[in-house]
Amino acid sequence: MKVRRRCAARAGNVTPDRRYHRRVVDWKRGLRRVVYPAYEARVLRRMPDSLPKHVGVMLDGNRRWARSVGRDTAHGHQAGADNIEPLLGWCDEVGIEVVTLWLLSTDNLNRPSDELASLMDIIEATVESLAERRRWRLHPVGALDLLPSSTAEKLKAAEEATRDVDGMLVNVAVGYGGRREIADAVRSLLSEHASRGTSLEELAQIIDVEHIAEHLYTKGQPDPDLVIRTSGEQRLGGFLLWQSAKSEFYFCEAYWPDFRRVDFLRAIRAYALRERRYGA
Numbered sequence: 001m002k003v004r005r006r007c008a009a010r011a012g013n014v015t016p017d018r019r020y021h022r023r024v025v026d027w028k029r030g031l032r033r034v035v036y037p038a039y040e041a042r043v044l045r046r047m048p049d050s051l052p053k054h055v056g057v058m059l060d061g062n063r064r065w066a067r068s069v070g071r072d073t074a075h076g077h078q079a080g081a082d083n084i085e086p087l088l089g090w091c092d093e094v095g096i097e098v099v100t101l102w103l104l105s106t107d108n109l110n111r112p113s114d115e116l117a118s119l120m121d122i123i124e125a126t127v128e129s130l131a132e133r134r135r136w137r138l139h140p141v142g143a144l145d146l147l148p149s150s151t152a153e154k155l156k157a158a159e160e161a162t163r164d165v166d167g168m169l170v171n172v173a174v175g176y177g178g179r180r181e182i183a184d185a186v187r188s189l190l191s192e193h194a195s196r197g198t199s200l201e202e203l204a205q206i207i208d209v210e211h212i213a214e215h216l217y218t219k220g221q222p223d224p225d226l227v228i229r230t231s232g233e234q235r236l237g238g239f240l241l242w243q244s245a246k247s248e249f250y251f252c253e254a255y256w257p258d259f260r261r262v263d264f265l266r267a268i269r270a271y272a273l274r275e276r277r278y279g280a
Contacts, residue, residue, distance in 0.1 A: 050272045052225030054098040055091060056240050056247070059084070061231030061255030068255070074118045079257035081126040088136060090264045091168060098169045098221055100141070102239050106177035109146060120147075123174060124154045131158035136167045141217035142176035143184065171218060178241030185215035185242075218243060226271045228264075230256045248274055 059080055066076025084101065091099050103123055109116065131138055140155035147155075155174060189211055193203050213219065223243040227236070232253045236244065250267040252259065 051094055051268060052096065052248075052271055054100070054222045054224045054226075055096050056100040056102070056224040056227040056244065057087065058102045058227070058229040058237070058239050059256040060229055060233055062257060064231065065255035065257045073115055074122070076257065077119050077122050081122050083257055083259060084126060085130065085133070086261070087259070087264065088130075088168065088170060090261050092135070094265075094268055096168060098171070098224075100171035100173060100218070100224060100240065102173040102176060104142075104174045104176070105238060106143060106146065106175055106180050107238075109175060120151050124151055127155060127158045127172060130170070131161045134162060134165050134167075136162065136170045137165045138162045139169060139171050140174060141171045141181075142174045143180050144175060146175045169221070171221075173239075176217075176239075178236070178238040181217055182212070182242055184217075185212050188215040213242070216242060223247065226250060226267065228252065228267050230254055230259050246276075248276065 062076040062080040138158045144152040
């Protein structure tokens with residue numbers, strides 16, 4: 001009888017240990033559904049007044065999250081994409097004015113072609129969906145000339161479609177690299193002055209930090225006050241190298257698909273409680 005019972009459990013793929021594990025998981029999920037909303041409301045009520053105007057977010061850990069749940073890379077990228085709109089809603093909730101989302105770096109363009117094609121499809125669908133919502137103004141930042149033409153066209157179309165939206169500005173960083181941005185800014189600056197007939201000697205005498213800043217992808221925007229990176233990595237990796245010189249940083253252990261509202265509120269609260277010295 002014992003042998004038969006064990007075989008039956010295996011046939012149904014539900015062992016006593018697995019049933020116990022499921023009960024524990026269900027109990028934890030139920031507890032989180034009760035506890036987290038109350039905790040989030042408490043954090044929100046006690047939020048200090050000094051909130052960031054511009055938040056940069058490095059959406060890191062999609063592939064590692066997929067491996068951790070036994071799924072393929074595409075599933076991880078899609079799970080990460082599904083978490084973008086909730087994040088923007090949380091930013092709206094606390095009054096953020098500008099958000100920069102790093103979706104794809106220039107280094108990522110060297111990934112295997114099948115993974116890259118799937119990721120581009122997900123990015124295109126995500127940007128189109130955000131544009132259709134008409135809650136936010138979308139602005140692509142990055143080397144669009146390095147992207148597939150369909151992706152670049154859809155990014156530009158999303159920007160045009162949301163140009164008149166009176167909402168938070170969302171920079172969508174695709175094909176973005178901080179070094180590439182600075183090189184593009186300098187190149188644009190040189191081209192502008194060449195068209196005016198300015199000599200290199202004259203330009204060398206007048207060029208300063210502001211001249212370069214006027215040619216960045218984010219020109220006219222405030223620099224990020226806070227940069228958030230998920231997945232436990234504690235480095236910039238080329239994100240907003242110029243703009244983040246005086247930013248505060250917050251590193252979260254959660255992979256991006258697991259990043260929750262409570263994690264976001266903790267990051268905002270941590271920023272608000274810091275004494276900013278602006279690089280001093």
